[in-house]
Amino acid sequence: MDRPPSLLIAGGGIGGLTAALACAEAGFRIRVLERSSNFGESGAGIQISPNAGRIIADLGLEPAIIECAAEPEGIEIRGWRGQRIVTLPLGRRFKKRHGISYRTVHRADLQDALASAAADHPQIDLLPGRSLVEFAIHERGLTMMVEHNGRHDEITADALIGADGIGSFVRSVMPGASMRESTGRSAWRTIIDAAIAPASLPRDRIGLWLGRAGHVVHYPVRAGREFNIVVVASDHASGAGQDFGDVKHQLRRWAKPVQVLLDIDGDWKRWPIATVNPSGPWVSGRVALLGDAAHAMVPYLAQGGAMAIEDAAMLAMTLGRKPNQLESALADYQAARRPRVRRVWRAAHGTADLYHRGALNSAVRNLVLRFLGSPDLGRRYDWIYRWRPPANEMRRPKAARSMSRDIASSLE
Numbered sequence: 001m002d003r004p005p006s007l008l009i010a011g012g013g014i015g016g017l018t019a020a021l022a023c024a025e026a027g028f029r030i031r032v033l034e035r036s037s038n039f040g041e042s043g044a045g046i047q048i049s050p051n052a053g054r055i056i057a058d059l060g061l062e063p064a065i066i067e068c069a070a071e072p073e074g075i076e077i078r079g080w081r082g083q084r085i086v087t088l089p090l091g092r093r094f095k096k097r098h099g100i101s102y103r104t105v106h107r108a109d110l111q112d113a114l115a116s117a118a119a120d121h122p123q124i125d126l127l128p129g130r131s132l133v134e135f136a137i138h139e140r141g142l143t144m145m146v147e148h149n150g151r152h153d154e155i156t157a158d159a160l161i162g163a164d165g166i167g168s169f170v171r172s173v174m175p176g177a178s179m180r181e182s183t184g185r186s187a188w189r190t191i192i193d194a195a196i197a198p199a200s201l202p203r204d205r206i207g208l209w210l211g212r213a214g215h216v217v218h219y220p221v222r223a224g225r226e227f228n229i230v231v232v233a234s235d236h237a238s239g240a241g242q243d244f245g246d247v248k249h250q251l252r253r254w255a256k257p258v259q260v261l262l263d264i265d266g267d268w269k270r271w272p273i274a275t276v277n278p279s280g281p282w283v284s285g286r287v288a289l290l291g292d293a294a295h296a297m298v299p300y301l302a303q304g305g306a307m308a309i310e311d312a313a314m315l316a317m318t319l320g321r322k323p324n325q326l327e328s329a330l331a332d333y334q335a336a337r338r339p340r341v342r343r344v345w346r347a348a349h350g351t352a353d354l355y356h357r358g359a360l361n362s363a364v365r366n367l368v369l370r371f372l373g374s375p376d377l378g379r380r381y382d383w384i385y386r387w388r389p390p391a392n393e394m395r396r397p398k399a400a401r402s403m404s405r406d407i408a409s410s411l412e
């Protein structure tokens with residue numbers, strides 16, 4: 001090619017913007033389409049575990065994240081009546097073991113950092129207020145029809161990346177792709193100011209309350225100035241769970257600190273929890289899926305965003321190795337990512353069962369968790385947190401190591 005190969009990324013969320021930055025660093029020309037009129041996020045927090053944090057640091061964004069993040073000292077797990085089960089440490093020893101802190105941030109802050117870096121990158125064009133409505137594949141690449149303010153424009157690219165979320169248009173036209181499946185539960189989220197947060201809300205850790213009817217999570221964001229609160233409950237209540245009063249009724253017998261959280265006059269928003277099985281195809285020729293579009297998972301391990309960020313790093317690596325063989329490079333990307341994502345996806349589903357056990361089974365669960373203890377239990381997630389993108393291979397495309405070893409290293 002006498003020009004840099006070009007990618008069109010449909011979706012300007014966390015996964016799409018991370019992919020844009022990583023692939024631009026690998027030498028690609030990028031256009032990012034976003035349906036919304038801007039690249040902002042709203043309304044929720046996100047946990048940045050070390051596997052995602054290292055990639056953000058590699059992109060040069062760690063200083064921006066440190067300014068707005070909180071660094072909790074642990075995850076305190078309690079039963080619905082309030083009894084403490086176990087606390088997983090996330091402090092100094094955790095940071096030493098993984099080389100980077102476990103952080104919690106407001107999604108808008110992470111999104112702003114990514115969008116600002118992308119806007120400043122000479123290889124990236126951000127195109128807000130535009131929707132991909134059609135595309136055609138031909139021997140020269142792809143021609144895409146994009147809607148903007150009621151007008152349709154053509155855009156060409158050498159490959160298309162669908163980072164357009166669980167309702168992905170790109171996945172909907174991919175032959176044999178997995179369908180979106182409801183879990184029958186919803187997550188209700190709100191952000192509150194620290195000044196009005198109840199005294200029972202821990203300032204230095206993530207709180208997790210478990211019960212058969214659902215679970216509650218809360219943690220600091222924006223350097224502790226605000227708190228993110230999430231209530232996961234069944235949709236079987238009247239109104240299919242669309243009234244927060246139904247949720248409060250389901251959790252009416254929970255411990256007083258939880259009742260205080262539920263009574264907060266916050267802007268509670270509902271997100272139905274749905275999944276996309278990662279066993280379906282992610283790649284078809286010069287078209288590939290990324291993040292929730294490929295493998296939306298239940299949020300119970302806080303790894304949905306992290307998997308999208310990992311996808312972006314591996315996509316950049318495989319494309320960077322074969323910039324003139326894009327179909328082969330995208331096939332390598334799917335082969336490299338799918339085994340790990342499947343494992344995390346299944347683990348997240350298993351955690352749902354662990355969280356929502358009935359009285360007898362939950363008592364057994366609590367005994368086992370206490371028996372394992374904080375250090376042992378924390379290390380059981382090292383297989384998730386220790387993952388590192390093989391970025392050195394992207395910088396040395398002629399290295400002697402084979403692709404099979406690259407893939408193996410990505411699954412360590």
